[in-house]
Every structure is written in structure tokens, then in C-alpha cells.
Amino acid sequence: MADQLDTLLDEGRRFPPSAEFAANAVATQALYDAAARDRLAFWEEQARALDWMTPWTRVLDWKAPHARWFDGGQLNVAANCLDRHLSGPRRNKAAIIWEGEPGDRRVYTYWALAREVGRAANALKRLGVRKGDRVAIYLPMVPEAAIAMLACARIGAVHSVVFGGFSAESLRDRIQDATATVLITADGGYRRGQVLPLKRIADEAVADCPSIRHVVVVRRGHGGEGDESFAEMTEGRDHWWHRLLDKESPHCPPEAMDSEDLLFILYTSGTTGKPKGIVHSSGGYLTQAAATTKYVFDLREEDIFWCTADVGWVTGHSYVVYGPLANGATVLMYEGAPDWPERDRFWKLIARHGVTVFYTAPTAIRAFMKWGTSHPAAHDLSTLRLLGSVGEPINPEAWMWYHEHVGRGNCPIVDTWWQTETGGIMITALPGVTTTKPGSATTPFPGISVELVDTTGKPMAKGGGFLTLTEPWPGMLRTIYGDDARYQETYWSRFPGRYFAGDGAKVDDDGYWWLLGRVDDVLNVAGHRIGTMEVESALVDHPSVAEAAVVGKAHELKGQAIAAFVTVKEGVKPSAELRDDLREHVARKIGAIAKPDDILFSADLPKTRSGKIMRRLLKDIAEGRALGDTTTLADPNVVARLKEMYEDKE
Ligand code: WTA
Numbered sequence: 044m045a046d047q048l049d050t051l052l053d054e055g056r057r058f059p060p061s062a063e064f065a066a067n068a069v070a071t072q073a074l075y076d077a078a079a080r081d082r083l084a085f086w087e088e089q090a091r092a093l094d095w096m097t098p099w100t101r102v103l104d105w106k107a108p109h110a111r112w113f114d115g116g117q118l119n120v121a122a123n124c125l126d127r128h129l130s131g132p133r134r135n136k137a138a139i140i141w142e143g144e145p146g147d148r149r150v151y152t153y154w155a156l157a158r159e160v161g162r163a164a165n166a167l168k169r170l171g172v173r174k175g176d177r178v179a180i181y182l183p184m185v186p187e188a189a190i191a192m193l194a195c196a197r198i199g200a201v202h203s204v205v206f207g208g209f210s211a212e213s214l215r216d217r218i219q220d221a222t223a224t225v226l227i228t229a230d231g232g233y234r235r236g237q238v239l240p241l242k243r244i245a246d247e248a249v250a251d252c253p254s255i256r257h258v259v260v261v262r263r264g265h266g267g268e269g270d271e272s273f274a275e276m277t278e279g280r281d282h283w284w285h286r287l288l289d290k291e292s293p294h295c296p297p298e299a300m301d302s303e304d305l306l307f308i309l310y311t312s313g314t315t316g317k318p319k320g321i322v323h324s325s326g327g328y329l330t331q332a333a334a335t336t337k338y339v340f341d342l343r344e345e346d347i348f349w350c351t352a353d354v355g356w357v358t359g360h361s362y363v364v365y366g367p368l369a370n371g372a373t374v375l376m377y378e379g380a381p382d383w384p385e386r387d388r389f390w391k392l393i394a395r396h397g398v399t400v401f402y403t404a405p406t407a408i409r410a411f412m413k414w415g416t417s418h419p420a421a422h423d424l425s426t427l428r429l430l431g432s433v434g435e436p437i438n439p440e441a442w443m444w445y446h447e448h449v450g451r452g453n454c455p456i457v458d459t460w461w462q463t464e465t466g467g468i469m470i471t472a473l474p475g476v477t478t479t480k481p482g483s484a485t486t487p488f489p490g491i492s493v494e495l496v497d498t499t500g501k502p503m504a505k506g507g508g509f510l511t512l513t514e515p516w517p518g519m520l521r522t523i524y525g526d527d528a529r530y531q532e533t534y535w536s537r538f539p540g541r542y543f544a545g546d547g548a549k550v551d552d553d554g555y556w557w558l559l560g561r562v563d564d565v566l567n568v569a570g571h572r573i574g575t576m577e578v579e580s581a582l583v584d585h586p587s588v589a590e591a592a593v594v595g596k597a598h599e600l601k602g603q604a605i606a607a608f609v610t611v612k613e614g615v616k617p618s619a620e621l622r623d624d625l626r627e628h629v630a631r632k633i634g635a636i637a638k639p640d641d642i643l644f645s646a647d648l649p650k651t652r653s654g655k656i657m658r659r660l661l662k663d664i665a666e667g668r669a670l671g672d673t674t675t676l677a678d679p680n681v682v683a684r685l686k687e688m689y690e691d692k693e
Contacts, residue, residue, distance in 0.1 A: 068475020144379025183232020206355025231264020
């Protein structure tokens with residue numbers, strides 16, 4: 044963290060908004076002024092941009108740490124994303140332009156999307172789904188993912204989207220925790236030319252999920268109707284999506300939902316082995332998702348907005364589906380990998396569809412840098428006018444590359460800090476208003492109260508410390524599903540009275556925020572949150588493993604890579620085969636994203652005299668640094684031996 048701080052301190056480049064951009068920008072300084080004058084009035088103003096069936100009686104009811112926003116108000120999130128656009132010129136505007144990895148394309152106008160959502164909503168009702176029931180969604184990036192989410196929202200069912208890269212066990216745990224009654228999946232999805240057999244994985248998961256009554260299968264993967272190779276259908280339980288929808292009317296009245304009714308649960312990794320079901324409600328969440336989309340992405344009627352995130356992550360929820368559609372925008376959705384069939388696929392997509400606003404992750408930008416400038420240079424990217432970054436700190440060099448080679452020097456960059464828990468963007472530049480600095484997320488969004496504190500919780504005006512939030516915000520998580528005690532403990536106990544985000548940060552003399560990464564046991568691997576404990580549990584679940592310690596090590600492309608230190612059981616011989624087997628085991632338990640890059644077998648792990656594994660020292664070893672203080676160790680020689688072994692490893 045110290046090295047990082049020094050490099051950031053040296054960053055002196057400034058990018059003020061161009062006069063041209065500022066003159067037409069959607070956001071203005073007046074937003075900051077209004078929020079500073081009256082935070083709650085500012086948020087009420089944003090909420091008024093939505094359609095409410097019943098007005099709220101109270102803007103905020105705050106009994107720390109539980110918030111009720113726009114209390115007493117009623118709305119329907121799907122109606123806000125669809126119905127209200129149907130009466131004017133947006134009716135026949137593209138809502139979703141979709142491209143599959145093999146190159147197939149589909150366009151849904153707002154009108155057509157509304158009809159599909161209506162049919163899907165009626166189909167769910169026919170399967171017995173009622174308001175408040177949980178529906179699990181395990182799909183590739185196909186339009187049906189957005190349709191399924193909106194169909195749930197329409198009838199008041201709570202969706203839990205599970206990223207298609209997660210394993211059967213991860214899917215099973217999430218379905219069980221939420222006691223979902225219906226699972227929506229696909230026969231397959233394309234990734235780098237291969238078909239990922241989602242239905243087969245889903246079948247394995249559902250075998251242990253007694254709550255699931257129906258499985259709905261989108262036909263995507265392969266072949267024609269008769270090709271059952273990717274999806275064996277279980278009579279009575281499984282239904283083809285297209286057959287169900289064919290039978291339904293496109294008209295389904297939207298359920299009137301209380302502002303605080305649940306919209307979705309999204310599982311994310313924490314510091315224990317068990318993922319947390321982050322709970323989001325309706326009115327406040329949509330207010331923040333919609334307002335941030337409008338102002339941060341300078342949204343205009345004619346934009347083609349492309350957020351590259353998968354709907355399995357919160358970024359896909361807020362900035363592929365809810366935020367843009369609530370604003371009546373056109374979104375581009377792409378199914379596959381950035382390097383398929385060639386490393387210029389993203390630039391091809393931007394040129395072909397005329398993307399104007401592009402929002403992606405630093406890990407992708409670093410991969411593009413490595414692949415070389417010839418790829419973006421070979422395509423017409425002249426429609427781009429604004430770029431965004433999310434998911435991890437963006438290093439100044441990646442920022443500059445993005446600026447020069449993608450933005451061609453004339454697109455503002457918004458680096459947006461937020462979390463699954465915050466629901467929407469919290470710290471960001473506003474294009475046309477904020478002067479940006481490469482590597483800094485700049486300043487809090489209007490109406491968001493962020494404060495830096497030291498280890499004792501004392502506020503600091505500047506310097507390095509921990510990022511905390513001091514006031515409730517509309518999109519905040521309401522609790523952890525089924526575990527409110529864990530909610531209070533995880534977020535509100537480290538610094539009493541404050542929400543602790545788990546991130547380290549620095550604030551400079553201008554009040555700009557520089558994010559420094561997680562300070563807890565959560566890793567950020569290629570923008571994906573993975574708990575060290577989750578990976579450790581997966582490793583010790585293997586019959587050959589006695590003990591495992593997992594740390595993140597700096598990685599050029601992924602930001603962080605996973606390094607595992609493993610002690611095997613008596614009689615087991617460490618080998619290259621065992622190493623491969625362990626990596627596969629982790630992929631089976633969690634998903635391929637959690638496979639350790641390095642696995643080092645060791646007879647001992649460095650422990651304190653009280654038996655605690657010293658992960659800090661393991662991180663020093665994995666990152667090839669001089670060792671920190673080893674005096675508290677039970678056996679200081681263990682670390683020296685490990686360090687030698689790590690340096691010798693092939
Ligand atoms: C990190 C993704 C630096 C941070 C929206 C946070 C960032 C975690 C940024 C949340 C950013 C996200 N700069 N770090 N612009 N955006 N992070 O829940 O550590 O998947 O706590 O939400 O990602 O990850 P999550």
C-alpha cells in the first residue's frame with residue numbers, strides 16, 4: 044500500500060472538461076450545490092423523475108443501521124423501465140441491441156421488450172410465482188437475462204442472479220440460501236467458441252435444492268429444438284422458455300410495490316466462507332441507479348450505452364438493466380469474450396453499433412494494453428464520447444492508455460467507485476463538471492457522504508486511511524438476506540455509526556479520492572470479488588489437504604491473482620498432478636474465476652503462538668518482498684523456508 048501511495052502522490056496530470064463538453068453536459072455544478080444545501084431534498088428530486096403509483100410520505104426513515112427510503116411510496120420497477128416509455132417517441136426506439144458471441148444479433152424496441160417481459164411475467168405467475176417469492180436466474184448474457192429480471196420485478200418476485208461462471212455448488216448454495224422456487228437457466232452460453240453447458244450444471248445444483256419447483260430453460264446453446272445434448276428435460280419440472288412464453292398474453296399488470304419491498308438479492312463474497320445475500324429494495328435503488336446513469340454517463344436520447352459487465356454482477360444489474368432502461372436509453376449487450384474470435388472484438392462492436400458511451404473494467408483495459416494499440420487503431424471509434432471504469436483501482440498508466448487509444452484524447456473518463464452493497468455509483472467524476480486526475484475516482488456523487496478515517500475511526504481531512512460512509516443513501520443494501528446480525532457486524536461495527544466499505548483510500552489536498560484496494564480478506568481478481576476464506580474452504584475440502592492459506596498477490600493483468608499455501612495430509616505426496624487437481628477442485632467448488640494461480644506445498648504455515656496464520660507474511664512471500672516482522676511467530680524459520688521454496692518454484 045505504501046509504494047502505491049507514493050506513485051499516486053506523484054501523479055500531476057489534470058484533465059479539465061472541454062468547453063464544448065461542459066456547454067452541453069447533463070450534469071452541472073448546480074447538482075452539487077443543491078445536494079449540499081439539502082441532501083434529502085436532492086434525493087427527493089431524483090426520485091420524482093420516476094413514476095410512482097402512490098407518493099411517499101417520508102423521504103427517509105433512519106433507525107441506524109436500517110433505512111427506509113421514500114417510505115409509504117409505491118411503484119413498479121419494470122413499469123418504470125418499460126411502460127412509461129411506450130406512450131411517446133421512445134416506443135419504437137431500441138432498448139436492447141444484443142450480439143451473441145458467434146455473431147448472431149437481435150434488437151428489442153421498448154415496445155417489443157415490454158411485450159416479452161409481459162409474457163415472461165405471466166409465465167412465472169402460471170408457474171405459481173407470487174409477490175415476494177425468490178427466482179434464481181443462471182443465464183449467459185442474452186436478452187432473456189434482462190427480460191427475466193424485469194419479469195420478476197413486474198410481478199414483485201425477488202430475483203437472485205447467479206453469474207454463469209459459478210459452479211454447481213455455488214449455484215446450489217445461493218438457491219438454498221434464498222429458498223428460490225423457480226430457476227431460469229439456458230441450455231448453454233457461448234464463451235470463446237465453446238458452449239458452456241449451463242443446464243447440466245444447473246441440474247447438478249438443483250438435485251440438492253428441494254425448494255425448486257420449476258426450471259425454465261432458454262434455448263441458446265446448440266442445435267435445433269430436438270438437440271437434447273445440452274439439456275435433458277425433466278418431465279414436469281423443466282420447461283422451455285420459448286414454449287411457455289408462446290402461450291402467454293403480453294399484457295401483465297405491474298404489481299404495486301412498496302418502496303421498501305425487495306427487488307433483488309445478489310450474493311457477494313465476504314470475509315467468511317459463506318457468500319452474503321445482499322438485499323436491495325425497490326424505490327431507493329432505482330432512484331440511485333437512474334440518477335447516476337443519467338448524470339455520470341451524460342445520457343442523451345441518441346446514445347448507445349455499452350456497459351460490458353455481466354448481469355451476474357451488480358454492475359450488470361444497475362448499468363446494463365435498471366439504470367439505462369429507467370432512463371429510456373439504448374443499451375448494447377454482448378454475450379462473449381473480448382478476444383473472440385480476435386482481440387479486436389470490442390472495437391468491432393463499438394464501430395458496428397456506433398457505441399457512444401463505453402463502461403468497462405481496468406482488468407480489461409490492461410489486457411487491451413498488452414494486446415497492443417493496433418487493435419483499437421484499426422477500427423472507427425469516432426462515435427465514442429465518454430468512457431467509464433469500474434471494479435478496481437485504475438492505475439494511471441492504464442487510464443492514460445484508455446484516454447489516448449480508445450478515447451482518442453477527447454473523451455472524458457469517469458472512474459466510478461461503488462460496491463454490490465451500495466447499489467449504485469458513489470464516488471465519480473461528473474463529465475463536463477469535474478477536472479479528472481488519472482487514477483483518482485475524484486469526488487463523491489452529489490448527496491453521498493464519504494469520510495476518511497484512521498484506524499481508531501477518527502475523521503481525517505486528507506492522507507491515507509479507510510473509506511467510510513456517514514449518511515444513508517437511497518441505493519444502500521437493506522440487510523444481508525436472512526442474517527441481519529451479520530449485516531450489522533460486517534458493515535457497521537468496525538467504526539460505530541459508520542458504514543465501513545472494506546477499502547483503503549487516500550484523499551489528496553484537493554479532496555480527491557484515490558482508492559487503494561481492499562483492506563480485508565476479500566480479493567479482487569480481474570474485478571471479481573473472491574473471499575480468501577472461500578478459496579481456503581474449497582481447498583481443505585479436498586481429501587489430500589490438511590490446511591490452506593490463501594492470499595492475493597499483485598498481478599499485471601488481473602490486478603490480483605490468487606496464491607495458495609497448502610499443507611497436505613500425512614502420507615500424501617505433493618506433486619504437479621495434485622496441484623492441477625486442486626485447481627480443478629476449486630473450480631468445481633466455486634467456479635473457474637477462483638482457481639489459484641500459484642499453489643505452494645509446504646509442511647508448515649507461519650503461525651503466531653496463538654495459532655493464527657500470518658497471511659501478511661505469506662503475501663510478502665508471494666509478492667517477492669522483504670519479510671515483515673516475524674518476531675511474533677511460533678517458528679520464525681518456517682517463513683524463511685517458504686520464501687526459498689517460493690522463489691525456487693517452477
Ligand atoms: C472495488 C463492483 C477502485 C472496491 C461495482 C470495492 C473499486 C469493490 C472501484 C466492490 C473503483 C470498485 N476504484 N476500486 N472505481 N470500483 N472497486 O461489489 O474494492 O463487485 O469495495 O462492486 O470493488 O466490488 P463489487
